[in-house]
Amino acid sequence: MIPMADMAVLFASRGLQTTIITTPTNASCFSKSIQKTINYHHQIALHIIPGSGNPDLGVSDEFLSTFYEAISELQEPVEQFIQESHPNCIVADMFYPWTTEVATKFNIPRIVFNGTGFFPQCVVEAVGRYDLAKNVSSDSELFTVPNLPHEIKLSRKQLPHLEAETFKGYKNI
Structure with a gap:
């Protein structure tokens, strides 16, 4: 606020x-x-x-x-x-x-x-679009977020616990 x-x-x-x-x-x-x-x-x-x-x-x-x-x-x-x-x-x-x-x-x-800024939105979009969190074998395994200017590695446990349905309808705002 x-x-x-x-x-x-x-x-x-x-x-x-x-x-x-x-x-x-x-x-x-x-x-x-x-x-x-x-x-x-x-x-x-x-x-x-x-x-x-x-x-x-x-x-x-x-x-x-x-x-x-x-x-x-x-x-x-x-x-x-x-x-x-x-x-x-x-x-x-x-x-x-x-x-x-x-x-x-x-x-x-x-x-x-959008109070979070543009960069986090790019990360959220890439993680969702490429379904990156599903392609790892554990919550701590790192994956690289594609299409960003620098290498960003995250793990599933670093992602917020929000279901995909939570953002349904918010994607094209």
């Missing part, structure tokens, strides 16, 4: 009307960012929609299932806000793939924010 909030501050510092849409649980995380814009012509607005979420929870299969379910439940209130406010653009975290449909529905551009 911090990089996304920092981006909102950058937008506001350039004179752009910026609104962060968040849930009550996460609203307090953005208060420092909003305070940074106190002297700007356009301050960051905070729009709170119904929903829950606790970023301090550990990652487990049960948590991920609940997490993705909670994310999908935010689509309707976000659509309602967009319909009422008519933004010029949506900047959405990569975990909100349905914002592509929302942007198309309201004919506005959408930018995907």
Whole structure:
């Protein structure tokens, strides 16, 4: 959330009307960012929609299932806000793939924010595309990630424990 909030501050510092849409649980995380814009012509607005979420929870299969379910439940209130406010653009975290449909529905551009960066995305894409983790005999055996500028070796135990289905629908965001 911090990089996304920092981006909102950058937008506001350039004179752009910026609104962060968040849930009550996460609203307090953005208060420092909003305070940074106190002297700007356009301050960051905070729009709170119904929903829950606790970023301090550990990652487990049960948590991920609940997490993705909670994310999908935010689509309707976000659509309602967009319909009422008519933004010029949506900047959405990569975990909100349905914002592509929302942007198309309201004919506005959408930018995907990926806080992990481009290099990890290249590694994830290569590991998934070539199914590298299945081609080793143990969790500690190293495999080389292809098509990168330098040799990167990983083992299965270094990969996050996420099922392929977890990312279904997030690949083409």
